[in-house]
Amino acid sequence: MLYREMGKTGDKVSILGFGCMRFQEINGRIDGQQTERQLLQAIDSGVNYFDTAYVYHGGKSESFLGEVFSKGIRNSVKIATKLPTYLVQSRRGMDEVLETQLKRLKTDRIDYYLLHMLTDFASWEKMKRLGILDFLQKAKLDGKIIYTGFSFHGDRENFKLIVDDYDWDMCQIQYNYLDEYYQAGTEGLKYAASKGLGVVVMEPLRGGRLVGRIPMEVEKIWSRAEIQRTPAEWALRWVWDHPEVTMLLSGMNEEAHISENIRIAGEAYPNSLPKEELAVVNRVKEVYQNLLKVGCTGCRYCMPCPSGVDIPNCLGIYNDKHLFQTKRTKIHYFLMTSGLVGGVPTYASRCIGCGKCEKVCPQHIEIRRHLKDVARTMEYPAMKQLTGLIHWGIKGYDLVKKRKNSFD
Template sequence: MLYREMGKTGDKVSILGFGCMRFQEINGRIDAQRTERQLLQAIDSGVNYFDTAYVYHGGKSESFLAEVFSKGIRNKVKIATKLPTYLIQSRRGMEEVLGTQLKRLKTDRIDYYLLHMLTDFASWEKMNQLGILDFLQRARRDGKIIHTGFSFHGDRENFKLIVDDYDWDMCQIQYNYLDEYYQAGTEGLQYAAVKGLGVVVMEPLRGGRLVGRIPAEVDKIWSKAEIARTPAEWALRWVWNHPEVTMLLSGMNEEAQIRENIRTAGEAYPNSLAQEELAVVERVKEAYQQLLKIGCTGCRYCLPCPSGVDIPNCLGIYNDKHLFQTKRTKIHYFLMTSGLVGGVPSHASLCSGCGKCEKVCPQQLKIRSHLQDVVRTLEYPAMKQLTGLIHWGIKGLNLVKRRKE
């Protein structure tokens, strides 16, 4: 197992982190015996960073980790978990959640405490208004959390603003060879690293979609490469090749996955891929892009949209549906664009047809027409009305809570 320093913290962490969102389940519950064996297999092989969250597995992920780590393992590993910003409505709420997490994890401290799913600077400002700075300062002073960070799901400009607005220890971003320019992207990765932050990469395999059903055109390129590797190994090595990356997370729930990833994590040094190898990955990337329904690169020059549409996100999810035959795409689209998990509604049917986006699109895409395709394919009937009703209900509940407080 290779290790890198988590930015300015100086912690030596394994370049492969264990993502604890996708444990094996039986009848809707974590398969305890199998998952414990997998966790121990990873630890015995040198993995020392485990990433969970308040909501993973319906709140059971943290508790399950505690059962395993309490058997003489806790001091061998770093635990990362997250404050669910999308559920927090008060300063007291932060304390209550952290207290619950410490009890679930059966520990006196959390090594890396992240603000979960910041989407833009406004979502960070909202937490500021609720007292997050005082909360983090007191929690660190009391030893309840050791290092602070955030996970991010927005554009690179908002990412930079958040990086600069607090003395973070680390951050977590989505990054893979198809997402070089999506969300924080390469520019954000390098920016955070220069600032001294450790950078943890999530979705290095795009939720498994880069290794599942491989399009024939892509499979042909992989099979002709001089060095024989699986699509997973190619994708992970591409991420690890970036010296700015501290580690990547893998939601491993198959023994074969764990063995392959651990083997690769013992060989993947930064800047170790030859130009010929990088060229293979670039050809695969180009093949995927040619298969995409819409040639959006995620550059985000089309934003901000006057009507509030997150154009790259809407087009990206639409592409995923056709490229990867993703199940439950409508539900994913609804969650990511309705504003229910943070931020504001940003779905395609908000488009007013002004055409401002098309004037600045480097790819000269017919964005208004594509957004209509998104609406027809992915949106539930009366989505505007439905999201408005739900937000109205949430505001009402929050008002009741504040009055009780």
């Protein structure tokens, strides 16, 4: 495992951080045995930074980490969690959230405490009016917070204003080869590093969109490269090639992925990709930019939808249709949104246009407009009628079964 310094803090952190937003689940609950095994696998391999938040897994992510880390390994790891700026409405509320997090994490301190999802300078100003400066100062004096930072989802000019307005220790930005100039981007990355901030990168694989199923045009480019790597390795190495990046976070939830990422994290030095390999990545980037319709990363901050739409699923399948140019995506869309799998329909046309999702989307996607496109493109005329008939049939079958059991 390679390590880099977290900016001016001097902390040596693993260049691979463990993102704790996408733990494996069983029936809506964290798969405890598998997830603990994966966390310990990462720690044994040198990962020493774990990123969670107040809202991840409905608050269970922090609690689960607390259970695992309290078994004699707390002092060997760095914990990063976040103050939910979108929920806190008072100075007192900040204290209450922090105390809750300390209890969940079973610790007396949080190594890196971030303001979650600042989107512009106005969102930072709002937090100042609520008393964030006093809160951070007091929490640091009390030893409950060691270092401060913020996660950001806005444009680079607002990012710079926030960087300059407080003595931050680190920041967290979205960055990958598709988002080189998106949000804070390369310019923001270099600016923060020049100010002495550690920079943690989220979404290095764009929510998994850069791996897994690969468009044929992209597959051809990767396969013709002189050096053969998996799509994940190309993407991770591209991020780590930037010396200004302190670490990247990976939402690892499969042992094979953890092993692969750890292997790469032991080899990925900054400025190690030659121009020929960077040219390969740029060709792939051009293909994706031409094919991708919606910039959704599947983070699920937009959920739950008041109307029951599974927004990330709808947008993801819509993207797949354009990425892979296959008619089977309509069948897949019907199976995944009709309610045959989960019991409740979640298709795009259920959207009533309330706009709640757009207010919390880190990517600032025009979700309502895209859902209309999804409905128009993916939902054939008889879909709702067929869905209704299927659910009517299922209810009828259940009723007959109950009556039969009552006679037995």
